Amino acid sequence: MPSRLCRSTLASAFVAFGLAIGVLPAHAADKVKVGFVSTLSGPSAALGVDIRDAFLLAVKLNGGKLGGLPAEVIVSDDQFKPDVAKGLFEKNIKRDKVDFMTGVVFSNIMLAALPEALDAKTFYLSPNAAPSSMAGKDCNPDFFAVAWPNDAYHEAAGQFATQRGMKSVYLIAPNYQAGKDSLSGFKRTFKGQVVGENYTKLGQLDYAAELAEVRAAKPQVLYVFLPGGMGINFIKQFVGAGLGKDITLLLPGFSADQDVIGPVGGAMSGLFNTAHWSPDFSNAANQKFVAEFRKEYNRTPTLYASQGYDTARLIDAAVRDVKGKLEDHEAVRKALKAAKFESVRGPFRFNTNQYPIQNYYVRTVGSDGKGGLINKSFSEPILKDHGDAYVQACAMK
């Protein structure tokens, strides 16, 4: 079990470290405890593993500290099960008495476990999931969405299709809440005509029938929201059916990320996708992150990795800001909201609902010069200082 190994080595490293620096000032906490619960086993594990690896990398590059205090990160696996995640949250909060919770990849799992943290007034910093409900009426002062609102990539994609003068689009998503949300996000910014809309079974892997419908509908753009293995199969079959000649395939960033490029291969070349981050961003923080991540793990980081890295650095900035006084809940919240750190995505800030306001970019998959493929971003953002559509419903000011 790599995660368990990681946890114990880290923990012992920090114990040793704590002994070495001796007694800390009495008014500040003597260490920062972070509960990290994520999907680390099973078919969907790659995403959680990337978030974890990048989070731990940020702590390591910081000399094992967050905000100047020795950090203890308790890593555990939710096994892709909401009830397991809920139990782990409870354990981390009640027994381990962590200062921050983070880690969950999937919205449905996070929403099941989240009350454990929020009821106990423990901060939850979401490194990925950011459902619309938590942005609007259910917004909470202890909840921060560090990555991007669930709709944002799709709004950016709709904007890009409009900007390119595309007149017709065909939409495909799995038949569940996030699938429907994503397509409404696209339609919010797309000005052309929707010639077809197809909701497939969640987890479907063979898309022959849907591709035949697309061929008959003759759209200019095909936009699909199919996370994980569904997307990998869809793209392969789209290319195999010879549809790429006449139809532009547009994807949300996570469907054209490094973990998809690997298994799909050359067929990804030239595809457009939208995201808030790209490995080629030239800001200093990102250059360092990408180089260090490659050095440590021997692979190119994904969006998920960038989000895990930023989450750790947000904690770092906030703890430093309050000078380690973690018991002052309100001060920590203000410091988190101020987000005084250089994010790998470039400039970003938190809105009143504690969801990010940031830029979104169109990326295209091209050669990395070493025989592989990598995402390259357009220099101008497609959406600038973009928030979310739900902030009005949030009571926080």
Next chain:
Amino acid sequence: MSVLALEQALNGLQFGLMLFLLAAGLTLVFGVMDMINLAHGSLYMVGAFIGAWIVGLTGSFLLGIVGAVLGTAAFGMALESSLLRSLYARDHLSQVLATFALILILNDGTRMLFGNDLPLSAPAALDGPVELLPGLSYPAYRLVIIGAGLVLALSLYLLVVKTRMGALVRAGASNREMATAMGVDIKRLFTVVFGIGAGLCAVAGVLMGPLLAVQVGMGENILILAFVVIVIGGIGSIRGALVGALLVGVVDTFGRTVMQALFREFLPPQMASAAGPALASVAIYVFMAAVLAIRPQGLFPARG
């Protein structure tokens, strides 16, 4: 519209033929040995993993298929003669429990040997589309699957109808006690039938691997469909399995797309997008229920 219908018919045919390869083995085992083998889907998974492993080692897809067929058939026969044989005399509940346990064991065994999944891609030469008609390009790989499925269906049909072994299988399926009384070596027959069924599973597993995914648990979903196929077709009947598989393939393919379009005609879009997919995923089961209501013994019952 006609081009669309043709393409969907090809898709239905392709899916149906792959289902047939699974259902053929299942229906023989069920029909001849009166044994419910839930672990049949696991043989499909084992075949896919062996195939993907060999393709990864040698780079040859053909070698992968051959190796998977031989390996899975041998594995199936070993399983039959060591373990499943002792279950024939038991009731169906014991068989279901034992073979369900076998699913769990094989899943974890595969995970230990190969990991959670293995990459498997179609041969590069078959990666692209083939233009069948002006305006209709069809993936070359799916055409190959259709071809392979048709050839196998035909050979299986000839084997069952024209050969001595086929006659024994048919005799076993229609009246097992009488066949034994007439001196048929039923033990050996069962082992061979089981091996053939496992080999067919392996072909389906390797051929479907690039279209779906070679992963632990891949057999469970498709096993349910294979059971639907043999219930529709009539248990023990190869002809029934073929017709049932093609019907299920076509109903599923058209159900997924036509149903949604149909609902959009007379329902508001919000409701259509909710009702269409919901009904599409149950279309096959509605169809099975209809068959059971009209012909409970299936379309082509093996027993008179």
